[in-house]
Amino acid sequence: MRFNAVALLGVLALAASTATAAVSSYVVGYGDTLSDIALQFYGDAEYWDEILAANTWLSSPEALQPGMQLILPDIAGAYRPSSSEVYTQTYVQAPTLLATAPILSRIRLEEAGFIGVDPVPAIARIVGVNVEEPADLANDDAYAGDLVEFDLGSAGGVTEGEIFRILSPGETVVNPETGSELGPVMRVAGICRVVGVTSSTSVALLEQSSQATRAGDLVEAYVPAVGIPVNNSPTADDISVWVVALQDSDAVDAYAFDVIYLNRGSESGLRSGDVFQAFKYGTTATGLEGDIVETADIPIAEVVILSVQRTTCSAIASLNRTSDLLVVGDRLHLSRRQAASATR
Numbered sequence: 001m002r003f004n005a006v007a008l009l010g011v012l013a014l015a016a017s018t019a020t021a022a023v024s025s026y027v028v029g030y031g032d033t034l035s036d037i038a039l040q041f042y043g044d045a046e047y048w049d050e051i052l053a054a055n056t057w058l059s060s061p062e063a064l065q066p067g068m069q070l071i072l073p074d075i076a077g078a079y080r081p082s083s084s085e086v087y088t089q090t091y092v093q094a095p096t097l098l099a100t101a102p103i104l105s106r107i108r109l110e111e112a113g114f115i116g117v118d119p120v121p122a123i124a125r126i127v128g129v130n131v132e133e134p135a136d137l138a139n140d141d142a143y144a145g146d147l148v149e150f151d152l153g154s155a156g157g158v159t160e161g162e163i164f165r166i167l168s169p170g171e172t173v174v175n176p177e178t179g180s181e182l183g184p185v186m187r188v189a190g191i192c193r194v195v196g197v198t199s200s201t202s203v204a205l206l207e208q209s210s211q212a213t214r215a216g217d218l219v220e221a222y223v224p225a226v227g228i229p230v231n232n233s234p235t236a237d238d239i240s241v242w243v244v245a246l247q248d249s250d251a252v253d254a255y256a257f258d259v260i261y262l263n264r265g266s267e268s269g270l271r272s273g274d275v276f277q278a279f280k281y282g283t284t285a286t287g288l289e290g291d292i293v294e295t296a297d298i299p300i301a302e303v304v305i306l307s308v309q310r311t312t313c314s315a316i317a318s319l320n321r322t323s324d325l326l327v328v329g330d331r332l333h334l335s336r337r338q339a340a341s342a343t344r
Contacts, residue, residue: 028068109225115312116183122218124152141212163222173244189213232336239334253325273338300324
């Protein structure tokens with residue numbers, strides 16, 4: 001990741017001012033949790049409930065959203081680091097697969113992307129990247145910590161502090177069953193927060209990057225993702241899907257926790273939380289008596305559906321059982337259905 005001197009100084013100045021103000025309050029950042037904030041300001045993640053109790057308007061830890069201002073209470077015996085010791089970077093928790101519990105952090109869900117089978121509700125387009133740099137030093141790729149500019153400003157209702165998601169249109173994928181086009185892969189380049197507006201444009205700080213943001217990328221309204229419980233049961237439904245693309249456009253196969261895209265969606269009855277399996281298919285062999293026997297289909301991987309469109313869905317490889325990896329063209333079979341009570 002590249003940081004130029006001007007951007008780095010700006011980010012450090014922002015962190016210092018935030019840390020100073022955080023003696024009594026804190027503005028929630030993208031990806032923050034109460035445990036993160038408690039660890040950052042009290043040195044102990046277990047003080048999250050003290051912060052929750054001090055902010056009576058906050059209904060639950062899950063209700064935390066970027067931009068909220070929290071009261072940081074004085075806690076007897078708690079260590080409070082000085083402003084110079086406070087570091088504002090947040091970390092994504094590793095994905096887990098637990099029954100009846102969300103399987104991913106909100107950040108990972110919001111970065112999953114999708115296949116654009118319907119028109120994408122973009123509201124703007126990136127018109128400049130690394131706009132904080134002199135023209136002779138700027139390059140075409142922007143990452144977390146860089147500034148970007150898009151073609152919607154105060155005249156269009158944009159205000160400082162608003163958060164947006166940036167989409168990067170990719171290759172158009174084809175349904176292997178029909179040969180028809182499904183749509184372009186819409187990969188999430190990052191999440192940005194507006195730091196300045198003019199009448200016709202907005203300048204935003206990239207707070208989270210999944211890949212490079214470039215001029216021409218699309219900007220859409222940010223909507224916090226809802227956790228996906230895994231609370232399902234075996235099914236006899238005979239539904240199969242094919243892997244049509246990978247989130248990483250440079251990869252040739254998918255490991256555990258990689259995102260993939262499949263060629264069926266809500267029109268086939270799929271829901272977030274459904275589980276599919278991939279198999280190494282059996283062949284035939286000659287038995288002891290010279291008879292022909294069929295060898296077993298060996299399960300090699302599981303995937304969990306993250307989001308569903310009409311005719312496609314995004315999924316995450318939640319488990320690799322063998323060294324075989326998922327690739328475009330693999331066929332998967334529905335093994336477990338999301339419980340109706342767990343859908344949202």
